[in-house]
Amino acid sequence: MDPIYGRIAANKRRTFFLFFLYAVLFGGIGYFAGIYLGEPIVGLILAGLVFGALFLISFFSGQSVVTSMAGAREVSKQQEPFLYNTVEALSIAAGKPMPKVYIIETEVPNAFAAGRNPQNAIIAVTRGLMNRLNRQELEGVIAHEMAHINNYDVLLATVAIVLAGTIVFVSVIARNMVFFGGMGRGGRKSGQGQLIAIAALIILAILAPIFAQLLKFAISRQREYLADATAADFTGYPEGLASALEKITEQQVKKSPIDNSALNGLYIVNPALGARSGNRASVLFSTHPPAEERIKRLRAM
Amino acid sequence: MDITYIFPAILILIAAFTVYTYNRLVGLRNMADTAYSNIDTLLQKRFDLVPNLVETVKGYMQHEQQVLEAITKARTDWLKASTIQENAGADETAARALKTLFAVSENYPDLKANQNFLMLQEELAGIENKIAYARQRYNRTVMVLNMVIQRFPSNYIARLFNFKTREFFAVESEQARSVPNVDMQGGDN
Numbered sequence: 001m002d003p004i005y006g007r008i009a010a011n012k013r014r015t016f017f018l019f020f021l022y023a024v025l026f027g028g029i030g031y032f033a034g035i036y037l038g039e040p041i042v043g044l045i046l047a048g049l050v051f052g053a054l055f056l057i058s059f060f061s062g063q064s065v066v067t068s069m070a071g072a073r074e075v076s077k078q079q080e081p082f083l084y085n086t087v088e089a090l091s092i093a094a095g096k097p098m099p100k101v102y103i104i105e106t107e108v109p110n111a112f113a114a115g116r117n118p119q120n121a122i123i124a125v126t127r128g129l130m131n132r133l134n135r136q137e138l139e140g141v142i143a144h145e146m147a148h149i150n151n152y153d154v155l156l157a158t159v160a161i162v163l164a165g166t167i168v169f170v171s172v173i174a175r176n177m178v179f180f181g182g183m184g185r186g187g188r189k190s191g192q193g194q195l196i197a198i199a200a201l202i203i204l205a206i207l208a209p210i211f212a213q214l215l216k217f218a219i220s221r222q223r224e225y226l227a228d229a230t231a232a233d234f235t236g237y238p239e240g241l242a243s244a245l246e247k248i249t250e251q252q253v254k255k256s257p258i259d260n261s262a263l264n265g266l267y268i269v270n271p272a273l274g275a276r277s278g279n280r281a282s283v284l285f286s287t288h289p290p291a292e293e294r295i296k297r298l299r300a301m
Numbered sequence: 302m303d304i305t306y307i308f309p310a311i312l313i314l315i316a317a318f319t320v321y322t323y324n325r326l327v328g329l330r331n332m333a334d335t336a337y338s339n340i341d342t343l344l345q346k347r348f349d350l351v352p353n354l355v356e357t358v359k360g361y362m363q364h365e366q367q368v369l370e371a372i373t374k375a376r377t378d379w380l381k382a383s384t385i386q387e388n389a390g391a392d393e394t395a396a397r398a399l400k401t402l403f404a405v406s407e408n409y410p411d412l413k414a415n416q417n418f419l420m421l422q423e424e425l426a427g428i429e430n431k432i433a434y435a436r437q438r439y440n441r442t443v444m445v446l447n448m449v450i451q452r453f454p455s456n457y458i459a460r461l462f463n464f465k466t467r468e469f470f471a472v473e474s475e476q477a478r479s480v481p482n483v484d485m486q487g488g489d490n
Binding site (some may be wrong): 234 | 332335336339423424426427430431433434435437438442
């Protein structure tokens with residue numbers, strides 16, 4: 001059987017494993033915060049409730065959150081026949097239902113996909129993308145987004161945006177609690193268990209956000225390569241996507257209207273690229289592999 | 302190990318493999334059916350536009366009767382088609398004739414200015430593209446299905462439950478392959 005299908009199954013498993021890790025992170029923070037406050041179970045339950053609520057919100061309405069954050073609006077077949085036809089063709093190639101089509105009115109070329117499963121997915125492209133790419137290149141980009149939908153990356157990306165953001169938020173609260181609360185109470189009771197809990201909480205509060213971000217990035221980098229490969233498989237023409245990536249990469253500008261640190265990981269090419277180009281240190285925290293490497297791999301297919 | 306355990310263990314393995322392969326074959330067969338009905342829907346859409354297209358073009362292209370006839374003939378062939386090969390043949394003829402028509406239309410500025418024609422052209426180009434992808438989807442599914450049906454040991458299970466290999470959506474007969482005789486010079490204009 002085609003090896004790509006095995007990789008997609010593995011990808012799907014990793015998505016659910018990642019959700020599990022996020023849940024453990026939440027639980028850990030809640031548990032240690034609970035020990036600190038004297039009721040570990042309450043902390044754990046609270047963390048569980050918060051995680052559950054956030055997960056459900058991002059699961060069921062993540063795509064509308066994402067599209068409104070990106071300033072995208074839905075378009076019909078009559079409004080954009082060419083784009084609509086291209087998306088429909090690639091949904092046929094992927095054997096998946098037709099996603100909803102969105103447009104972002106900006107001249108900077110880029111595109112992303114969102115949604116919880118192939119039945120509830122959207123593809124958004126910017127006006128600049130349509131103006132600058134020819135048919136083969138546009139097909140390559142849409143195929144890449146279709147591949148993300150096909151590989152269940154969109155679920156992860158949409159939910160991860162909400163979860164990672166919240167972990168950072170919770171950690172900041174926990175840190176403040178320890179620093180300010182800890183000073184006031186330090187004299188009264190400082191059992192050994194309490195001290196360990198404080199230490200653990202501090203470490204977790206510092207490490208969790210970094211860990212959450214790194215996890216998101218590490219996994220999304222692999223997924224970009226897989227989506228590129230799947231896209232080439234759908235169109236049978238890797239050069240279309242390769243040349244589209246070239247064009248898109250060189251068109252990203254500093255502080256463009258679509259540059260939004262919460263959403264940058266979603267786009268086919270990171271919109272913050274223009275702002276950070278040349279900065280080697282950002283490679284570790286980059287959501288995407290370098291475009292040159294992706295293009296090289298596509299051309300080697 | 303006790304010999305009495307080996308026999309039931311083998312039986313369980315065979316049963317598990319049978320269930321797995323049977324389900325896989327059913328899944329693949331359904332995928333192939335869906336992919337084929339996709340092609341069919343798209344062909345239907347394309348040939349539904351043909352009379353409209355011929356009507357629009359006729360007034361402008363007096364000298365390109367052969368192109369129009371080729372397209373109309375492909376539609377008739379498709380209406381009569383019953384096998385996958387006949388369908389694929391009609392698809393191929395129509396695709397080639399439409400390509401020729403749109404190439405020839407470049408010589409008719411009046412036609413290129415006709416809104417109805419431009420709309421039909423965009424619509425047909427879109428459908429053409431979708432047919433290509435639907436064909437690819439179908440052929441790939443059939444390839445996997447045929448592989449499972451023919452390979453050892455799943456071939457025994459396929460035979461047991463009477464799964465049949467499918468034909469690819471491709472032209473094989475000599476007649477369908479032959480290029481339709483379209484005069485690109487457009488007679489005496």
